[in-house]
Amino acid sequence: MAELLALLPQRLAWHAALSAAALALGLLIALPLGFAAARRPGLRWIALGAASLVQTIPSLALLALFYPLLLLLSNLTKATLGFGFPALGFLPAWLALALYAMLPILRNTAAGLAGVDPAVTEAARGVGMTPRQSLWKVELPLAAPVILVGVRTAAVWTIGGATLATPVGQTSLGDYIFSGLQTEAWDMVLVGCAASAVLAMVVDQGLGLVGRGLEQRRPALWIGALAALGVGLLAALAPLALPALTPRPQAYVVGAKNFSEQYVLAELIATRLEGQGARVERRINLGSAVAYRALAAGEIDAYVDYTGTLWANVLHRTDNPGRQAVLETLRTELKRRDGVVLAAPLGFENAYAFAMKREQAERLGVKSLADLAAKGPDLVMGGDMEFFSRPEWKAVEAAYGLKFKARRQFQPTFMYRALGSGEADVISAFSSDGRIAADDLVVLDDPRGALPPYDAVLLVSPRRAEDPRLKALAAQLSGKLSVQAMREANYAVDRDTDKRSPADVARELSDDIP
Template sequence: MAELLALLPQRLAWHAALSAAALALGLAVALPLGFAAARRPGLRWIALAVTGLVQTIPSLALLALFYPLLLLISNLTKASLGFGFPALGFLPALLALSLYAMLPILRNTAAGLAGVDPAVTEAARGVGMTPGQSLLKVELPLAAPVILAGVRTAAVWTIGGATLATPVGQTSLGDYIFSGLQTEAWDMVLVGCAASAGLALVVDQLLGVVGRGLEQRRPVLWGGALAALGLGLAAAVAPLAAPALTPRPQAYVIGAKNFSEQYVLAELMAQRLEGRGARVERRINLGSAVAYRALAAGEIDAYVDYTGTLWANVLHRTDNPGRQMVLDTLKTELARRDGVVLAAPLGFENAYAFAMKRKRAQELGVKSLADLSAKAPNLVMGGDLEFFSRPEWAAVEKAYGFKFKSRRQFQPTFMYRALASGEADVISAFSSDGRIAADDLVVLADPKGALPPYDAVLLVSPRRAGDPDLQALAAALSDKLTVDAMRRANYAVDRDSGKQSPAAAARELAVAPR
């Protein structure tokens, strides 16, 4: 818990900064649009329809969609104007959350102004007020409580939605939640949820005081609440200001995908770099495509990927010419296409592997994927969140003609739980996962070689090619990790009792016998 709380100031600071910026941008767009929509029914219908449509898009999907869009724009500006901008992290999260904040603000602004008694506005015009004066001095004060109710709703939505910024590389309180769900570290999930809920409640109550102060025409009340909001925001983001005011060497940005092994390997790399006196930032819980694109764009400096994933997802290859040919081809093609350096294989493979409970496999007489194909119509297949959309699944499905009774997607940790509880009969496991042995699972043979090799490799971004610290890191890790050592480290994070943090597991892995 002490280790978790030590990270809280920075994560809370980024969460508060992101939420405040998104709410401010949403207000800047939605308030003027609401003023205009209150007087134009046609515009009101269009504006509410568009913002309502945005609300139908799942927030995580909207956040993810902004990243490739911004990356494309950044690449275009870099090619035409000579400069780009960071497409990972704060910007996509800011834009997506601002869109989500707009609907309640816009709807309440238009409804509040439209609800002002026409006799009042007529009286304002009768005493010689211009439309602008009538809006500012009469209509807006009367509509303020309704508008503030929309702002309160938007604030709570934005603070809650900011927890979903983690997969696009933005530090937030969601880091606790995503990592905790993956490793079943419920204390971590609790810290993230409690901090986010607490922040939302405080902001909501202070905005409520602002609303009461405006309604009662008490400037001291609403002014004091706004001052408290401003001071609270300043205090929350203070941890971000201190490093900015102190000259520091540029940090290495280490990336990781969204499962335990990646957390451990990212910590292993970060700890080695920090041991050399370097400053390191971690960007974890990235999707496969996001991680590689961010590396190629120079937004992260290094991360571990797997040759099979790169072969299928980046090079779009479906053949399997063998482990060494895959490795050699990737080293050449990634450098040619994107300038990405395949710095070193780490020495172990983490392959996709179809796994079943041993007793269930024996009952059905299933030892290979060919055997599984005949039984598939009566079985439920479980996969991780991206497996069924990956080229590897398409290749296996085509090779063996799988027709499962149903397919279900799970967070990787819950995928193993589903297999244990019988909610899934077979899952897309990972060969370096310690739970295969711990849960007495059997891995099915792949006689047709539909799945490519998945050697773990260290990738380095083009902007860090030739960096001496990363070259030293690659030399220290090259062919040094065995699959048994990796399974032990993974299981230390994933086991039910006595689990370790990824940082602690990485420290043990660093001194584990090879």
Template sequence: MNSGLLSLLPERLAWHVALSAAALALGLAIALPLGVLAARSPRLRWPSLALAGLVQTIPSLALLALFYPLLLGLSNLAKGAFGHGFSALGFLPSLLALTLYSMLPILRNTVTGLTGVDPAVVEAARGVGMTDRQRLWRVELPLAAPVIMAGVRTAAVWTIGAATLSTPVGQTSLGDYIFSGLQTENWAMVLTGCVASAVLALVVDQLLGLIERGTERRDRRLWGAGLAGLAVGLAVALAPLAADLAPRPTRYVIGAKNFSEQYILAELMADRLEGQGAQVTRKINLGSAVAYRALAAGEIDAYVDYSGTLWANVLGRKDNPGRAAVLAGLRAELKRRDGVVLLAPLGFENAYALAMRRDRAQVLGIRTLADLAAKAPQLTMGGDLEFFSRPEWTSVETAYGLRFKNKRQFQPTFMYRALGSGEADVISAFSSDGRIAADDLVVLGDPKGALPPYDAVLLIAPGRAEDARLRKALDGLDGAITVEAMQKANYSVDRDTGKVSPGVAAKALEKTLKR
């Protein structure tokens, strides 16, 4: 296995363990007392179990994403009231979401275990004069403990698995391997994340199983061995985080969304900063809305976005006044509204564009989106994971009256494969993607100008606007990257054979920059 992959494992494993352990501990602290109360009160039992069950019906990734804007709003309120807020990116939203996710098995098994205690045993305890508290601690909880521990084991496995989904909200975890590997089709990376997460879950489950068996058999050696194993494992896993507690120079945080081009550009910026002796953290695989909000809140220092995305999604604009007007409007409005600095366009455009296989387009006689409208009812449209919810899609759909037989969503890499296999006839491609030329795709014309320009632009957080080191590192990127160079870099990461890492692609891209 690639040593570069394994070099990142200690830190990612440490954060994964820290997040999972904290969420499980917090879930246990809430669900166990609630379970005791629910076992005692039938009126409380159904609502508490129903609420915990309802949380489980929400996809864990959605639950994680929902906590970010909520916490960001609370952080902004705290900043307004006390002059400072708290970080809404990464650990905190992940912790709260995973805590909720861990509660159902603990709560349900606590209720089941306590209500399953033989009433005759409870009555005998009452008959010898035990108080309610004494009966609970000396009789009911010991008898119910094996059932409760089974719930804790289930919660632990669920939590460790769900923690891999914390990556899109900025939390370092083993999910970083999985999300990045899926995007770049680096299956060794995906396998590393999956295997590490599975092994962690199995080890924790077995150690908790020792505690469960020790409790059931009243064997302190088993109970102690399981507890000691958890303590030692936790200490070893968290050791790499000790360095984060030591004083260190100012650290910059570079953000990136969840596709190859963003990884490459984040590495390019980070390399330039590190070349000046700066400490840099990468926060990659962020959702589009999360990335901008995190920048505006000062939780990342810089990242690359696209003018059309900012125009439509951040400012909510539906018009298309042209490239120069869009850039000027963004520069003024982002600064006025959020204090965000639009530093410079990088020199290339990564536009949304609808694309087809050339042979298929020629057979159907489709060259533009206007041509596509007549054939759309016979075709399947494929989009990336957010395209159909974006204002740009609404604009195109309305302008041309597009009504497809079927619309399907794909992770970007698989979207191109779906086009090649015939599972999709049209896709929402990206103009700087090297696979357009490599796969001989035709980009359909947009005669009505429904899609805005998508110049790649550097954004800097409000608190870093006057940072001389950051400015010096990034100023040289102004207009320095051609679309051809970006396509080549992207394809070097995305191609089927001979692919390279985003870091290697970034170093190659640096050599092509226009000086």
């Protein structure tokens, strides 16, 4: 818990900065639009319809969609104007959350202004006020309490939604939640949820005091509440200000996808770089496609991926020419296409593997994917969150004609629990996962070679291609990690009791490497 709380100031600071910036942008767009919509019924219908449509898009999907869009725009500006902008991290999260903040602000602004008694506006015109003067001196003060209710709702939504910024590379309190769910470290989940909830309640109550002060015509109350919120925001942002004022060497940015092995490997890379005197930043819980694109764009410097994933998702290949041919083709093509350096294979494979409980597999006589095809219509297949949309699944499905009674998606940790509880009969496991041995699972053979090899490889971004520290790191790690060592490391993070942190496990792994 002490380690978790030590990270809280920085994560809270980024969470507060992101939420405040998104709310401010939402206000900047929604308030003027609400003023105009209150006077033009046609515009009101269009504006509210568009804002409501945004709300129908799942927030995580909207955040993820902004990244490739911004990356495309960055590449276009780089090609035409000679400069780009960072598409990973703050920017996509800021824009997506601002869109989510708009609806309650827009709706309440339009409703509040439309609800002002027409007799009041007529009286304002009767004493010679212009429409602008009537808006600012009469209508807006009367509508302010209603508008503040919308702002309060938007603030709470934005603070809650900011926890989902983690997969696009933005530090937030969601780092606790995503990592905790993956490793079943419930203390991490609790810290992330509690901190986010407290922040939302404090802001909500502060804005409530602002609304009460406006409603009761008590300037001291609403000005004091705004001042307190401002001071609180500055205090929350303080951990970001000090590093910004202190000259420091440029950090190496190490990425990781959203499962335990990736956390361990990212910490291993970071530990080794820090041992060489480098400053390192971690960007964890990235989506698979986001991680590679961020590396190619130079927004992260290094991360570990798998040859089968790169073969299918980046090169869009469906054949399987063998381990060495896959490795050499990737080394050549990634460099040619994106400038990405395949620096070193790490020595182990983490392949997709179809796994069943031993007792059930033996009872059904299922030893291979060919056997599974015959029994599949009576079984439930469980996969991780992206498996059924991946080329690997399509290749296996086509090679064996797999059909199941139902297909269900799980967060990877819960996928193993679903197998144990009977909610799934077969799952898309990972061959270096320690839970395969711990849970006595059977891994089914792939006699038709539908799945490519999945050797773990260290990738380096184009901007760090000749970096001496990363070259030395690649030489140190090349071929040094066995699948047994990774299974033990992964299980140490994932097991139910005596759970260890990825950083502790990575330090132990690093000590075992010459």
